[in-house]
Amino acid sequence: MKFDTVIIGGGLAGLLCGIRLSENGQRCAIVSRGQSALNFSSGSLDLLSRLPDGQPVSDLIAGVDALQRMQSEHPYALLGGERVRHYAKMTQTMLADCGLALKGDADTPHMRVTPLGTFRQAWLSPDEIPLQPTKDMTIGVVGISGFLDFQPQLAAASLRKHGMNANAEEITLPVLDRVRDNPSEFRAVNVARVLDMAENFDEMYRALLPLSRQYDVLYFPACIGLQDSTVFTRLNQQLSCPLHLLPTLPPSVPGTRMQSRLQQRFIQSGGTWMPGDEVIRADVEKGRVTQLWTRKHEDIPLRPRHVVLASGSFFSNGLIAERDRVREAIFDLDVLQSPGRESWYRDNVFDAQPWQQFGAITDETLRAKRQGTTLENLYVVGSVLGGFDAVAQGCGGGVCAVTALYAAEQICARGELK
Secondary structure, eight states: OEEEEEEEOOSHHHHHHHHHHHTTTOOEEEEEOSOOGGGGSOSOBOSOOBOTTSOBOSOHHHHHHHHHHHOTTSHHHHHOHHHHHHHHHHHHHHHHHTTOOEEOBTTBOEEEEOTTSOEEEESBEETTSOBOOOTTOEEEEEEETTOTTOOHHHHHHHHHHTTOEEEEEEEOOGGGHHHHTSGGGOSHHHHHHHHTSGGGHHHHHHHHHHHHTTOSEEEEESOSOSSOSHHHHHHHHHSSSOEEEEOOSSSOHHHHHHHHHHHHHHHHTTOEEEETOOEEEEEEETTEEEEEEESTTTTSOBEEEEEEEOOOSGGGTSEEEOSSOEEETTTOOOEEOOSSGGGSOOSSTTSOOGGGGOEEOBOTTOEEEETTEEEEEEEEOGGGBSSOOHHHHTOHHHHHHHHHHHHHHHHHHTTOOO
16 A cells, blocks of 8 residues: 555654655555554643753743753754744644644743642643632632542642642533443543433532532533533533633543544545554565554555654654663664663652653754664654653644644655645
C-alpha cells in the first residue's frame, strides 16, 4: 500500500500532523495501536510553564530564548521562539476548526483549577474548566455518590488552603445505579454516556439546583459532554450560579472528546485511520525508510514517501527501558539518555527525573538520527522526542502540537503538497 506519508501513533501529535497533511492533499495514513495518552489527559494543553532551573515563564518568546541558552537539545530550542509561537497559533485555529471550544492563547497563559484543588498554568483549556477564582467567591465542590474517581473533599480542602471559601457537597443520582453496580464500569466516560442522555437531564438538574442557590459557583466532575456541550450549556442556563467541570481520573471526558474530534477530522479530510494495529519493523535503505510492516498486514508492507514517528514515550511504548539502555521501539533510533541506570532517576520522587528527558535525537528539521546518520524521510514529533521534561517544564502538549505542525511544514517545503 502506497502513501505519501505514514504516521506512527494516533495521539495529539500524530493527529495534528495527519490533519495538516491530509487537508493539503496528501494521501496519509495513521497507524494507531489503541488508546493514546490524549484519552488520559485533562483536555488542557500546556505550552511552556517553567525553565529548566524552575523559573516561571510568562513570555513565550523570552522563555524559548532562555531555553536556547540553557537546554539547546529542547525541541523548542531547535525551532526558535517565533516558530514555536507560529505553530501554537496554528494549533489553536485547527482545534477550533475541529469543533473544540478552548479558551486561552499562546501569548496569555492562564491558571486553571486542577481536580486536586490546586492551580496549574495552561495554554489552552476546555471552556468548562474553571480558572483560578477570586477569594471572595463561595465554591461548592460537588461529588457524585459512589463515584470514586473524583474526591470533592480533597479539592475543597486544597482550595481552602489557598484562601478560598470552598466546601464539599455530594449528590445522589439514581439514574446511575446500573453503572454504579459495577465498580470497574463506574468511570467518567461511562457516566457521561448516561448523563448526556436528554431524558436524564432533569434528575441531574434537580439535584444541583439547591446547591446552586447556596454558592457563587459549583465545581462538578467532568462526567458530561462526551460528544458536545449541550448538557453543560443547559445546566448553566438554568442553574442559579455558574457550573464548571473538573477532569477526573483517566480516562477523562475532555481528553476523550479531543481525541474523538481530531480523529473524526482526520478521517473526514481523507486520511486513512488504521486502528488496533502497530508497526513491528521497518526497512531502511540508503538512509531512507522504504517499507513499514504492521502486525495486521504482516505480508503487505506500507510504502510511504515520508514517515512521521509520533509513537509517544514510555507510557505508549514508544520508548523501551532495558537493563542498561533506553531504546526507541521501532527503528532503534539514537536516543538522548544518561549512561548508567543509577543516573536515570533521583531518589526524591518529587524532583525532576532525568528519564523524563530521554527520547529520540533529531537534526534541526526533526529528522531522526540512527547511528549518527540522519534518515532523510523519517521525522520525529511529540513525546518520543528527547531533550525536554513535559512535567517539570509544563510543555508536553505544546511540544506535541508544535513539532507535529513543524514536521508537516518540512514535508510541505519539499513541494510534495498541493
